[in-house]
Amino acid sequence: MTESFPPDVNGVAHSTLRITEHLVAHGHQPLVIAPAPAPGAPGTAGPFPCPVVRLRSVPVPRYRHFRTALPGPGLRAAVAGHRADLVHLASPFVLGSGRSPLPTVAVYQTDMPGYARVYRTGPLGEAAAWSWVRRIHNAADRTLAPSTASASSLRAHGIERVWVWGRGVDAQLFDPAKRSEALRRELAPGGEVLAGYVGRLAPEKRVDLLGEVAALPGTRLVIVGGGPAEAALRRSLPGAVFLGPKYGAELAEIYASLDIFVHSGARETFGQTLQEAAASGLPVVAPAAGGPLDIVCDGVTGFLVPPEAPGPLAGAVSRLVRDPAMRAAMGRAARRKVLGRTWPAIGDELIGHYAEILRHRGEAAR
Numbered sequence: 001m002t003e004s005f006p007p008d009v010n011g012v013a014h015s016t017l018r019i020t021e022h023l024v025a026h027g028h029q030p031l032v033i034a035p036a037p038a039p040g041a042p043g044t045a046g047p048f049p050c051p052v053v054r055l056r057s058v059p060v061p062r063y064r065h066f067r068t069a070l071p072g073p074g075l076r077a078a079v080a081g082h083r084a085d086l087v088h089l090a091s092p093f094v095l096g097s098g099r100s101p102l103p104t105v106a107v108y109q110t111d112m113p114g115y116a117r118v119y120r121t122g123p124l125g126e127a128a129a130w131s132w133v134r135r136i137h138n139a140a141d142r143t144l145a146p147s148t149a150s151a152s153s154l155r156a157h158g159i160e161r162v163w164v165w166g167r168g169v170d171a172q173l174f175d176p177a178k179r180s181e182a183l184r185r186e187l188a189p190g191g192e193v194l195a196g197y198v199g200r201l202a203p204e205k206r207v208d209l210l211g212e213v214a215a216l217p218g219t220r221l222v223i224v225g226g227g228p229a230e231a232a233l234r235r236s237l238p239g240a241v242f243l244g245p246k247y248g249a250e251l252a253e254i255y256a257s258l259d260i261f262v263h264s265g266a267r268e269t270f271g272q273t274l275q276e277a278a279a280s281g282l283p284v285v286a287p288a289a290g291g292p293l294d295i296v297c298d299g300v301t302g303f304l305v306p307p308e309a310p311g312p313l314a315g316a317v318s319r320l321v322r323d324p325a326m327r328a329a330m331g332r333a334a335r336r337k338v339l340g341r342t343w344p345a346i347g348d349e350l351i352g353h354y355a356e357i358l359r360h361r362g363e364a365a366r
Helices: 010-027 071-082 110-118 124-139 148-156 181-186 207-214 229-237 248-256 272-279 312-324 324-338 341-366
Strands: 034-037 052-055 057-060 063-069 088-092 104-105 140-146 162-164 193-198 219-224 239-246 260-262 283-285 302-305
Touching: 010 034, 010 088, 010 272, 034 071, 034 324, 052 071, 063 283, 104 272, 104 341, 110 124, 140 148, 140 341, 181 248, 193 207, 193 248, 193 272, 193 312, 207 219, 207 229, 207 312, 219 248, 219 312, 248 272, 260 272, 260 312, 272 283, 272 324, 283 312, 283 324, 302 312, 312 324
Parallel strands: 034 052, 088 104, 104 140, 140 162, 193 219, 193 260, 219 239, 260 283, 283 302
Antiparallel strands: 057 063
């Protein structure tokens, strides 16, 4: 069960799709249960590597482009009809809120308590979110967190049986060889150094902190993505180039054509775009918080800076702008660091977790 699946474009949807591909390739028979997308959304029918059951869904308040499923009899019937051996909950918050008698792995991906704080629901809203997260995850046999920091946060808030399970990256798609000089001339006709951000344009991403980066001499800020904060960001960052959402080969070409990748949000449980940038041979500048702590080796593959501090963020980018040799060396080191993090390797790790859960359940039943 997943809270998001294509045609949605986000980390939860992408990782769920890649894992189902891996399971099918290894002879397993997954069934995906996911929210129905908005009426008329393209790509709903796939093709997908396995059957997909869509549940009736509604838009999430204050984030209306994201939809959540409404659990009901259809959910239970789908699980029973599939005769599943195990339930995999991808980023559970609404789906997966009920207890299942089947062995269950819950994958923590979205920092809902952090979102409650960003969207100003107050201490009570954040506490309620943590209470709900505890209820869901402590009912599972095992919780998989995407980074060391997110695992530590979960344990500190009373979640039990937590393991770290990261994410893969397609280093054949995201490759420095995709660099396009024609695209670089289009984005930086004056020969500026290209610093780029890729991701959702939403309040929690704090893209507004990139104002000082956009103002650096000899630098052009490139922003890839869309979201509810886009209009405000276009007004506050008039010198930046906004390319909108990009995917696949077009996105890979953009990454490879940048010189520096910069990330501003401090609430990433993992940070998939940072990993894609590293695979593309870019030095990465990011906050020293959450998922980036596992991806960026400070001073080797990029720089980690204090969270929510625009000055240090711009200062780190400025160092890289002034030093092409440092950029190149860090970019090479960044790619080397992530080359082993393939989706097949990550998928094998997950199958190992499944096997351990089933073994423990079997032993307990004796």
